[in-house]
Amino acid sequence: MVLYAFLCIAAAVFIGGLGVRIWAYAATPVPLRIPVTPAPLTRSGVVMRLFWEVVLFRSLFNASKWTWLFGWAFHATLLFVLLTHLRYFVQPAWMWLGLVQDLGGYAGLAMVAALVALAGRRLFVPRISAVTAPSDYLALALLIAIGLSGLAMKFVFHTDIVAVKAFALGLVYLDPQPLPLDPFLIIHLSLVAVLLVVFPFSKLLHGAALFFNPTRNQPDDLRESRYAPRITRNGVPAARSDTA
Amino acid sequence: MAVTLGFDASKAGQGDPQELPALRPGAMAASKSYPASSAQQQLLGFPGELVDQWQIKAIAKLGELVQRSRALKVALDACVKCGACTDKCQFFLGSGDPKNMPAARQELLRKVYRRYFTWAGKHMPWLVGAEDLTEATLDEWYIYFHQCSQCRRCAVACPFGIDTAEVSMAAREIMDSIGKGQRYCNEIIGKVLTxxxxxxxxxxxxxxxxxxxxxxxxxxxxxxxxxxxxxxxxxxxxxxxxxxxxxxxxxxxxxxxxxxxxxxxxxxxxxxxxxxxxxxxxxxxxxxxxxxxxxxxxxxxxxxxxxxxxxxxxxxxxxxxxxxxxxxxxxxxxxxxxxxxxxxxxxxxxxxxxxxxxxxxxxxxxxxxxxxxxxxxxxxxxxxxxxxxxxxxxxxxxxxxxxxxxxDMAPGTIRENTFCCGGGGGLLTDELMEVRLRGAQPRMRALRDVADEHGxxxxxxxxxxxxxxxxxxxxxxxxxxxxxxxxxxxxxxxIVLTGSVQAQEYEARLASAGNGDVAAGGKR
Known part of the structure; x- marks a missing residue:
C-alpha cells in the first residue's frame, strides 16, 4: 500500500508539474518574430511543420541519421509499449488493444535496444560525452531499468496480471487494491513512480518545448500582418501604436 | 595584415567541408575580442566598468531575460543533448574546440541558469551539471559568446529548434548590463547613434x-x-x-x-x-x-x-x-x-x-x-x-x-544549410582573425571544390x-x-542602360545575330 500511495502522489506531481511547466511556457512572452526559415507562411502551415517534427522528427532526420534512428525508434516503441499498458486501465479492454498486445513484447525489446544504443552513443562519441552530465546517463539508466524489469515479467517471471489490472483500476478509481508481491513488479512500478516525479522538472519534458519554441511555431507572415506583442524583448513598450 | 596564428589556411582549405575535427579542448580560449571602453559602454546605456556585485546583477538579469523571452526559456530548459548540433557549427569544424559546439556553447549559460533557477541545480549541482557564476565562467562567456556568429545553422539541426543565436544574444546582453561589453559591436552602435x-x-x-x-x-x-x-x-x-x-x-x-x-x-x-x-x-x-x-x-x-x-x-x-x-x-x-x-x-x-x-x-x-x-x-x-x-x-x-x-556549391553547404562566412554576428574584427579564419574554413573548402571541378x-x-x-x-x-x-x-x-554606349554595341550585336540567340540571354 506504500507503493499505492507513492504512485498516486507521483501521478499527481506529474500532472501538476506538467501543468505548471506548460503554463509557464505559455505565459512567457515572445517579443519578436524569429521563425527559422524557410518557414510556412500560414498558421496551418505551422501545424503541418510541427506535425512532421512530432511524428517523424524531421529536423533530426536531416541533421543526424544515427541519432534519428535510435531516438525515433525509442519514441515510437515507447508509444507502442504505453498502448499495451492501456489495457490495465480500461475495463473492458478495447478490441484493438489485443492486437497491440501481441506485438508489445517485441516493441519492448526494440525500445530497450534503442535506449542502449543511445547510451552507447553518449558514452563513446566524444562530442556527445563532452556535453553529457551525470543526470543524462541517469535518465537513460532509469528508462532502461524500467524497460528491463517490464520485459523480465513479460518473458521470464510472469506475474499475476489479473491482480495487476485490479490494482491499476484501483489507481484510476482511487480504490486501493492489493498488489502481487513480485519483486520485478515492485521494482518496475517504483521506477515508474520516480520517472513520473522527475519528468516534468527535467529535460524529459522536451516534447513541450517543440510546441512552444517560437523558432518553429511562428508563421513567416511579417509583411502581411504587423507583429505587435505586448512588450518587446527588454520589456520596453512596443513603440508608438500597440495595435496589431 | 600578417596572419599566421598557428593556422595554416593553405592546408586547412582542402578537404570535406563538413569533416569532423578531433576535439581540441581550449583550442580557441586565447581568441578574445577587445573590451568596450567606458565611454563606448555608457553611450549605449551600459555601465562603463564591471559593476560591484556583478554576480548578483548578472544572475538577476538572466532571470529577467528568461521571463521575457520564451525562445530563451525553451533553449535553457529543453536541450536533451542529443548531439545533432554538435557537428554543425563552422567555428567548431574549423577549430575542434568543444566549447564551440552549439550545445556546449549554450551549456555555458545553461549551467548557471540551472544553478540559480532550478530545484535540482540548487540542491544537486553535481548531478545535473550546474555551476556557480564565477569569474572564470564570466571569462568563458566573454570568449565563447563572441565566437558565435548567430548564424542559426545549429537551430536548423535541433529537433526542438533551439537557437544558439538567442542564447548568445542573451549572454551578451547580460555582459553589457554588468559592464563587460565588446568593443567592436558597441563602438559601431555608438557611431550609428551619433x-x-x-x-x-x-x-x-x-x-x-x-x-x-x-x-x-x-x-x-x-x-x-x-x-x-x-x-x-x-x-x-x-x-x-x-x-x-x-x-x-x-x-x-x-x-x-x-x-x-x-x-x-x-x-x-x-x-x-x-x-x-x-x-x-x-x-x-x-x-x-x-x-x-x-x-x-x-x-x-x-x-x-x-x-x-x-x-x-x-x-x-x-x-x-x-x-x-x-x-x-x-x-x-x-x-x-x-x-x-x-x-x-x-x-x-x-x-x-x-x-x-x-x-x-x-x-x-x-x-x-x-x-x-x-x-x-x-x-x-x-x-x-x-x-x-x-x-x-x-x-x-x-x-x-x-x-x-x-x-552551386555542395548541397550540404548552401541554402538553409549554408555556412557562415566566419565574420558575422559581431566577429568582424582583427583581433578575432583566428576565429574568422577557422570559421571560414568549411566555406572555403566548399569553394575549393567548385573551383577545382568547374573552374x-x-x-x-x-x-x-x-x-x-x-x-x-x-x-x-x-x-x-x-x-x-x-x-x-x-x-x-x-545591365544594358538605355542610351548607353553598351546599348549601342549590344543592339548592333543583336541585329547582326539576326535572331534570338543573344536576346535569349537578355531581356525576357
Whole structure:
C-alpha cells in the first residue's frame, strides 16, 4: 500500500508539474518574430511543420541519421509499449488493444535496444560525452531499468496480471487494491513512480518545448500582418501604436 | 595584415567541408575580442566598468531575460543533448574546440541558469551539471559568446529548434548590463547613434562619394545615372549598409542599385540620416539599441515623405528590417501598402526583370565563373520573395540571368544549410582573425571544390559582412580577394542602360545575330 500511495502522489506531481511547466511556457512572452526559415507562411502551415517534427522528427532526420534512428525508434516503441499498458486501465479492454498486445513484447525489446544504443552513443562519441552530465546517463539508466524489469515479467517471471489490472483500476478509481508481491513488479512500478516525479522538472519534458519554441511555431507572415506583442524583448513598450 | 596564428589556411582549405575535427579542448580560449571602453559602454546605456556585485546583477538579469523571452526559456530548459548540433557549427569544424559546439556553447549559460533557477541545480549541482557564476565562467562567456556568429545553422539541426543565436544574444546582453561589453559591436552602435552609420561617414562625405560615383558611371556608360541623397518627395527610400558607400567590393553593388533604379525610371533617394541598414543592436541582443538605431529609418521615412522602403545587400540588416522594423518602430502609416514593407533590393530588381523592364548582356560577365554564397540571415532568419525558400531562388535567378557560368556549391553547404562566412554576428574584427579564419574554413573548402571541378573564379553574395570577411580571408586560402562580388555588382556589369554606349554595341550585336540567340540571354 506504500507503493499505492507513492504512485498516486507521483501521478499527481506529474500532472501538476506538467501543468505548471506548460503554463509557464505559455505565459512567457515572445517579443519578436524569429521563425527559422524557410518557414510556412500560414498558421496551418505551422501545424503541418510541427506535425512532421512530432511524428517523424524531421529536423533530426536531416541533421543526424544515427541519432534519428535510435531516438525515433525509442519514441515510437515507447508509444507502442504505453498502448499495451492501456489495457490495465480500461475495463473492458478495447478490441484493438489485443492486437497491440501481441506485438508489445517485441516493441519492448526494440525500445530497450534503442535506449542502449543511445547510451552507447553518449558514452563513446566524444562530442556527445563532452556535453553529457551525470543526470543524462541517469535518465537513460532509469528508462532502461524500467524497460528491463517490464520485459523480465513479460518473458521470464510472469506475474499475476489479473491482480495487476485490479490494482491499476484501483489507481484510476482511487480504490486501493492489493498488489502481487513480485519483486520485478515492485521494482518496475517504483521506477515508474520516480520517472513520473522527475519528468516534468527535467529535460524529459522536451516534447513541450517543440510546441512552444517560437523558432518553429511562428508563421513567416511579417509583411502581411504587423507583429505587435505586448512588450518587446527588454520589456520596453512596443513603440508608438500597440495595435496589431 | 600578417596572419599566421598557428593556422595554416593553405592546408586547412582542402578537404570535406563538413569533416569532423578531433576535439581540441581550449583550442580557441586565447581568441578574445577587445573590451568596450567606458565611454563606448555608457553611450549605449551600459555601465562603463564591471559593476560591484556583478554576480548578483548578472544572475538577476538572466532571470529577467528568461521571463521575457520564451525562445530563451525553451533553449535553457529543453536541450536533451542529443548531439545533432554538435557537428554543425563552422567555428567548431574549423577549430575542434568543444566549447564551440552549439550545445556546449549554450551549456555555458545553461549551467548557471540551472544553478540559480532550478530545484535540482540548487540542491544537486553535481548531478545535473550546474555551476556557480564565477569569474572564470564570466571569462568563458566573454570568449565563447563572441565566437558565435548567430548564424542559426545549429537551430536548423535541433529537433526542438533551439537557437544558439538567442542564447548568445542573451549572454551578451547580460555582459553589457554588468559592464563587460565588446568593443567592436558597441563602438559601431555608438557611431550609428551619433553620426548615422557604422562607418561614421558624415553627410558631406556621402554626398561627395555619390557625386564621384555618378561621374564614374557617366564615364563608363555615357548615361546620367543619379545617386540621389536626401531628396524630399522621392518615391523610394533605399537604405543600404554603409559599407556600400566606401568599401570594396560593396561599392560596385551600390552602383548596380543606381543603374537598376535609373533604368526602371523609379524615383528614389538615399538618406544621410538613415545611411545605415546594418543594426548591431541585434548582435548584442539589445532591443533598446536596435530600436534606437532603427528609429532613424522611421525619421527618414517621415522627413523625406517617401512611399516605399527598400533595403540594400546586407544579411543581418535584412533580418532586422524584415522581422523587427515594423514591430519595434512601426507601423509605417505613410508608406504605400501596395508594396512590400520593407522590400529587398533583389526582389525589386527581380520583379523589374520579370516584367521586362531590364536588359542584361550576359557576355559582359563571361570572364567570371560564378557560385553563390547564401548568407545566414537571409537564408535562415528571413525571406526574400513570395514563397518559403524563394530567398534561395531569387538571387540565383538574377545571377543566372547575368552570367553564363553558374555552379552551386555542395548541397550540404548552401541554402538553409549554408555556412557562415566566419565574420558575422559581431566577429568582424582583427583581433578575432583566428576565429574568422577557422570559421571560414568549411566555406572555403566548399569553394575549393567548385573551383577545382568547374573552374569557379568568383563567389557572389548579398551581405556586407560576408563581402568584407571574404575579401580578407580569401587570399589566406589561396583565392584572389577580388573573387568576392555582390549580386548587384554582377547586375551592374551586365545591365544594358538605355542610351548607353553598351546599348549601342549590344543592339548592333543583336541585329547582326539576326535572331534570338543573344536576346535569349537578355531581356525576357
Amino acid at each position: 553620426i548615422g552609420n557604422n562607418l561614421g561617414l558624415k553627410k558631406h562625405a556621402l554626398a561627395a562619394t555619390l557625386e564621384g560615383l555618378e561621374e564614374e558611371i557617366k564615364e563608363e556608360t555615357g548615361v546620367d545615372v543619379k545617386l540621389p541623397l536626401d531628396v524630399e518627395g522621392a518615391d523610394i527610400l533605399l537604405v543600404a549598409p554603409s559599407a556600400d558607400f566606401f568599401a570594396e567590393p560593396h561599392i560596385a553593388s551600390l552602383i548596380g542599385y543606381g543603374k537598376v533604379l535609373h533604368e526602371a525610371g523609379l524615383s528614389w533617394t538615399f538618406s544621410s540620416h538613415a545611411s545605415e541598414a546594418g543594426n548591431f543592436g541585434m548582435f548584442i541582443g539589445s532591443s533598446e539599441n536596435m530600436q534606437r538605431v532603427l528609429e532613424r529609418v522611421g525619421d527618414a521615412v517621415r522627413a523625406l515623405k517617401v512611399k516605399r522602403l527598400v533595403v540594400g545587400e546586407c544579411g543581418h540588416a535584412w533580418r532586422v528590417a524584415y522581422n523587427f522594423w515594423n514591430t519595434l518602430a512601426g507601423p509605417y502609416e505613410t508608406l504605400d501598402p501596395a508594396y512590400p514593407i520593407p522590400q529587398h533590393i533583389c526582389e525589386l530588381t527581380y520583379d523589374l526583370w520579370r516584367a521586362g523592364k531590364l536588359r542584361f548582356d550576359k557576355s559582359k560577365n563571361d570572364h567570371i565563373r560564378l557560385t553563390y554564397h547564401d548568407s545566414c540571415n537571409p537564408a535562415r532568419a528571413s525571406r526574400i520573395g513570395p514563397d518559403p525558400g524563394s530567398q534561395f531562388e531569387i538571387p540565383r535567378a538574377l545571377l543566372r540571368a547575368t552570367c553564363n557560368h553558374f555552379y 569557379v573564379t568568383h563567389m557572389a553574395m548579398i551581405c556586407a559582412i560576408c563581402k568584407a570577411q571574404f575579401t580578407t580571408v580569401l587570399p589566406q586560402f589561396g583565392f584572389e580577394s577580388d573573387g568576392v562580388v555582390g549580386v548587384h555588382q554582377m547586375i551592374s556589369n551586365a
